[in-house]
Amino acid sequence: EPFSRTNGQGCENGLKVKVSTEQERALSKIALITGVTGQDGAYLAELLLAKGYTVHGVKRRSSSFNTERVEHLYHDVHESDVRFRMHYGDLTDATNLIRIVQEVQPDEIYNLAAQSHVQVSFETPEYTANSDGLGTLRLLEAIRILGLEKKTRFYQASTSELYGLVQETPQKETTPFYPRSPYAAAKLYAYWITVNYREAYGMHASNGILFNHEGPTRGETFVTRKITRAVSAIQLGLQKTLYLGNLDAKRDWGHARDYVEGMWRILQQDKAEDYVLATGETHSIREFVELAFGHVGRRIEWRGTGVDETGVDAATGDVLIQVDPRYFRPTEVDLLLGDPSKARAKLGWTHTTTFPELVREMMSSDLARFERETSGRPA
Ligand code: NDP
Numbered sequence: 001e002p003f004s005r006t007n008g009q010g011c012e013n014g015l016k017v018k019v020s021t022e023q024e025r026a027l028s029k030i031a032l033i034t035g036v037t038g039q040d041g042a043y044l045a046e047l048l049l050a051k052g053y054t055v056h057g058v059k060r061r062s063s064s065f066n067t068e069r070v071e072h073l074y075h076d077v078h079e080s081d082v083r084f085r086m087h088y089g090d091l092t093d094a095t096n097l098i099r100i101v102q103e104v105q106p107d108e109i110y111n112l113a114a115q116s117h118v119q120v121s122f123e124t125p126e127y128t129a130n131s132d133g134l135g136t137l138r139l140l141e142a143i144r145i146l147g148l149e150k151k152t153r154f155y156q157a158s159t160s161e162l163y164g165l166v167q168e169t170p171q172k173e174t175t176p177f178y179p180r181s182p183y184a185a186a187k188l189y190a191y192w193i194t195v196n197y198r199e200a201y202g203m204h205a206s207n208g209i210l211f212n213h214e215g216p217t218r219g220e221t222f223v224t225r226k227i228t229r230a231v232s233a234i235q236l237g238l239q240k241t242l243y244l245g246n247l248d249a250k251r252d253w254g255h256a257r258d259y260v261e262g263m264w265r266i267l268q269q270d271k272a273e274d275y276v277l278a279t280g281e282t283h284s285i286r287e288f289v290e291l292a293f294g295h296v297g298r299r300i301e302w303r304g305t306g307v308d309e310t311g312v313d314a315a316t317g318d319v320l321i322q323v324d325p326r327y328f329r330p331t332e333v334d335l336l337l338g339d340p341s342k343a344r345a346k347l348g349w350t351h352t353t354t355f356p357e358l359v360r361e362m363m364s365s366d367l368a369r370f371e372r373e374t375s376g377r378p379a
């Protein structure tokens, strides 16, 4: 780790970046990102730094390194023009959040920190409510306590999981919510408290209702990355079988890179509003599996039904996929399909990476990673 001490500002790590003239408009802006060590946090930090922002991130203390996704942004904090800094913090600790917001005096806060795994939220419901629900309230209150309501714009990482049990498709800003997990219920509170602070205190606070977005740095236990890692490992002879839960669930999957651009655009609007970001296409877990194996030239045939269903290599007959009920959720979200019309019309936002391109990028990255890690070692 480049630095493990704090300087007088309570900051740790920094990045020196050259600024081009076209980015000058954003030069004086300061952003604070909670969850900066996560998939979206890292992409967003990169985007804002490229736009000329000074970026502060909140990271959690961990017994092992948790900053891999932002390592390339680090620079010696002792140099001048350091524009990327991190602060230890946690969404469950109000005093710490108030102190960080006070020190940073951000123009924009992106609240991306969360216990973000739906299945894990069934096992840790209270913690999930505390960090994902109350954590959002703590940040909004920090802004208010510090009298920054007119200065600081607030982005809340809301989610398509809010739609839960299907009420209508495609799902848009006006579709009723019906959360189906402790995670979604916590995010429902966060959604409405953001709306309430906007209406009650005139804050520039917005929800981005984002449908699933992935990429090569997606957490390893989300289904897309679990698949691309396993297919790569199977292809290299390091693993035989991939165990999955519900193969029939359908998701509207985009690329995280596109979605962080949408987050930024939401905060650049004169008026704070809530927006759906989605691709407008939906695919099943089964289709994702087929495409991932297709990337390494293998065709999957599905045999059997229910918990006895298997995915077999059409050429060799090897069983590559098995259903394991331990990955079933107590209540499932069967179908997510978003309507991004409002974001297209008002933000000029649209996704640029297609579903096959997303799978290809994730597969190439995981194959290369496994090849690097195992080169020279016996399989
Ligand atoms: P990740 O799980 O990759 O990242 C979550 C981040 O939050 C990590 O930096 C994590 O830290 C941090 N974090 C977790 N708990 C706390 C806490 N109590 N205090 C401070 N930090 C905490 O999620 P994504 O990047 O995929 O998602 C970003 C946000 O967007 C999340 O709020 C998620 O719920 C939401 N979302 C995501 C979607 C997606 O498809 N990716 C879609 C819609 C919404 P650490 O690295 O230490 O674990």
Ligand code: GDR
Binding pocket: 116, 117, 118, 119, 158, 159, 160, 161, 210, 211, 212, 213, 221, 222, 223, 224, 226, 243, 244, 245, 246, 247, 249, 250, 251, 285, 327, 328, 329, 332, 333
């Ligand atoms: P999700 O993502 O719950 O949509 O939440 P995840 O990738 O975990 O699940 C997607 C679907 O795949 C099914 N599934 C499996 N899921 C996992 N994790 N592991 C498996 O083995 C497996 N087999 C089948 C699931 O049942 C589900 O239907 C993500 C997170 O990023 C949230 O934070 C975010 O809010 C939503 O996307 C939008």
